[in-house]
Amino acid sequence: MTAPAAFDVLVTSYxxxxxxxxxxxxxxxxxxxxxxxxxxxxxxxxxxxMRTHFGADVSLQFTGENxxxxxxxxxxxxxxxxxxxxxxxxxxxxxxxxxxxxxxAFAENPSAVIIGGALVNQGPDGSERVNAYGQRLxxxxxxxxxxxxxxxxxxxxxxxxxxxxxxSRYLGPSGALFAVDRENWRARFGADAPFCESLFLYMEDxxxxxxxxxxxxxxxFCPTALxxxxxxxxxxxxSAMKLYHVERNRLWLLRALWGNAAVAASTPFSVLxxxxxxxxxxxxxxxxxxxxxxPLMKALLRGWNDGLRLPVPEELVRYLxxxxxxxxxxxxxxxxxxxxxDPTA
Numbered sequence: 001m002t003a004p005a006a007f008d009v010l011v012t013s014y015x016x017x018x019x020x021x022x023x024x025x026x027x028x029x030x031x032x033x034x035x036x037x038x039x040x041x042x043x044x045x046x047x048x049x050m051r052t053h054f055g056a057d058v059s060l061q062f063t064g065e066n067x068x069x070x071x072x073x074x075x076x077x078x079x080x081x082x083x084x085x086x087x088x089x090x091x092x093x094x095x096x097x098x099x100x101x102x103x104x105a106f107a108e109n110p111s112a113v114i115i116g117g118a119l120v121n122q123g124p125d126g127s128e129r130v131n132a133y134g135q136r137l138x139x140x141x142x143x144x145x146x147x148x149x150x151x152x153x154x155x156x157x158x159x160x161x162x163x164x165x166x167x168s169r170y171l172g173p174s175g176a177l178f179a180v181d182r183e184n185w186r187a188r189f190g191a192d193a194p195f196c197e198s199l200f201l202y203m204e205d206x207x208x209x210x211x212x213x214x215x216x217x218x219x220x221f222c223p224t225a226l227x228x229x230x231x232x233x234x235x236x237x238x239s240a241m242k243l244y245h246v247e248r249n250r251l252w253l254l255r256a257l258w259g260n261a262a263v264a265a266s267t268p269f270s271v272l273x274x275x276x277x278x279x280x281x282x283x284x285x286x287x288x289x290x291x292x293x294x295p296l297m298k299a300l301l302r303g304w305n306d307g308l309r310l311p312v313p314e315e316l317v318r319y320l321x322x323x324x325x326x327x328x329x330x331x332x333x334x335x336x337x338x339x340x341x342d343p344t345a
Contacts, residue, residue, distance in 0.1 A: 005083055005106075006035035007099055007179060012072040013090040014042045017050050017060075024054050026093040026227075032100040035083065039090075040072035070195030070204040079191045082182055087194075089176035091230040092119065098225045102179045105222040113184045113217035114209075116173020117225030118159075120152050128152040131229045132177075133159070134170025134221055135206065136334035138273060140266040141250045141257075143206040145174060146338045149345065152226075159223035171332040172212070172219050175205025177227045188215045198313035202242060203249035210253075211319060213326040240299035247300060251307025256316050257324045263308065273340055274300060280342035 009027055013020055020039065027034055038059045046062040054060065067075065077085055084106065086099065098117060105115045116134065123129035130150045135143035147155060172178075180194065189211075195204045212219055254262045278293070333339075 005103060006032060007084050007086040007102070008036045008038065008081065009034045009086045009088060010073055010076040011037070011039045011088055011090050012042065012069050012076075013039055014044075014066070015090075017041065017046075017053060020054070020090050022093045023088065023090055024058060026096075026098075028057075029096050030094065030099045031097050032103055034086070034099060038076045040067070040076050042066040042068070042072055068197060068200035069202075070199060071197040073195050074193035074197060077180070077182075077194055079182070079186060079193065084179055084181050086179045087175070087177070088227065089229070092177060092227040093230075094177075095226040095228070098227060101222050101225040105220060105225070106179070106181060109218065109220045111184060111218050112220045113181060113188065113212055114172065114219045115179050115225075116219070116221050117177040117179075117227060118147075118155070118223050119174055119177055119227050119229035121229050123149070123151075130155050132174035133223065135172055135174065135209070136169065136338065137171055137206075137329070137332050138269070138334060138339040140270045140273065141206070141253050142246065142273075143171065143203070143209075144334050144338060144341070144343060146334050148343075156223050159221070169332070170219075170221065171329075172205060172209025173221060175208070176229060177225070184217070188212075188217050192319075196313075196316050196319040198315045199249045199252070200245065202245040203253060206250075207253060207316070207319065210257075210325055210329070211321070213329075214321060214323055240295045243296055244299040244303040244306075247303030248307040248310075251304065252310075252312050252316060255307075255312045256320055260308075269339075276340040277342055280345065284342075284345075 011020070011023065024037070027037055036059065037054075037057060039061065041060060041062040043062075043064070043066050046064070051060050051062075061075075073087055084103075086102070088094070102115055102117065106112060109115065118133045119131040120128050121131045128151070130145075130147045130152060132145040133147045133155075134145070136146050138144055185194070194208055196207050199207060209219065251263060254266065281293075
């Protein structure tokens with residue numbers, strides 16, 4: 001029997017380098033050791049001595065420029081390399097058999113371009129709960145994780161039972177933990193980089209899944225490839241920066257796909273969605289109840305202003321391609337109650 005192929009692990013970091021230690025430790029504890037571990041540090045500061053902090057098996061790169069999440073991942077991906085790459089957030093700790101599970105999933109689905117894992121964290125009652133898995137869409141094009149909050153054992157059992165159906169329900173996996181087969185990627189996209197760098201931060205994964213689905217690429221899911229997620233550790237679960245980039249970028253995506261008419265048609269729902277989020281936050285004593293709603297409202301309005309008024313990046317238009325969206329895009333839409341659910345809950 002052929003030994004499973006090892007992965008090149010690609011990590012984009014921002015903030016204190018020391019926060020990466022749990023991820024590095026979890027990679028070294030894998031039953032299938034990674035082939036390489038590469039980190040691109042986007043800042044804001046960097047001590048050159050840190051290049052050797054994690055040891056010789058970790059490549060740590062820093063140029064002094066913040067390339068954004070997609071830009072950094074693209075530099076690490078390098079379309080000329082062979083084999084498979086694992087893209088993982090810096091605030092994730094992988095379960096020991098995560099890479100082994102992904103390798104076995106590729107063995108079962110050798111034509112897959114993308115295979116996604118599942119992120120978990122601890123629920124209020126101390127039990128393991130799903131943080132993110134497959135993304136579905138809202139009517140205004142936000143990717144939402146409809147499995148969030150489910151108990152992990154039940155989720156895994158149900159996901160394994162319906163494994164063949166996952167690709168027809170989810171647009172794609174969480175962008176915080178997924179693997180790419182470089183050969184299958186190049187067969188469909190040539191030397192194209194995986195991410196649209198103009199988006200900079202957030203919604204890059206939704207754009208990527210649109211690109212892969214439109215080209216007929218296979219996206220699969222592996223519910224047993226688990227990582228513990230310290231949810232939005234760098235930016236915050238409900239930060240102004242996160243809100244701004246999500247809203248600006250989804251508006252750019254809407255305009256790139258269908259023009260301003262799509263924005264006009266979806267705006268009433270966007271207002272309803274943000275109102276539902278604010279109400280949920282108030283009920284649980286969140287930002288809306290603690291005086292932090294002012295900065296969030298400013299970020300929201302700035303995101304809407306820039307998303308509507310700034311030109312859609314030409315890179316994004318080229319990235320999506322002439323056909324723009326897959327013909328069955330709206331089959332990936334989430335149920336309405338999930339579209340209005342607090343995304344941090």
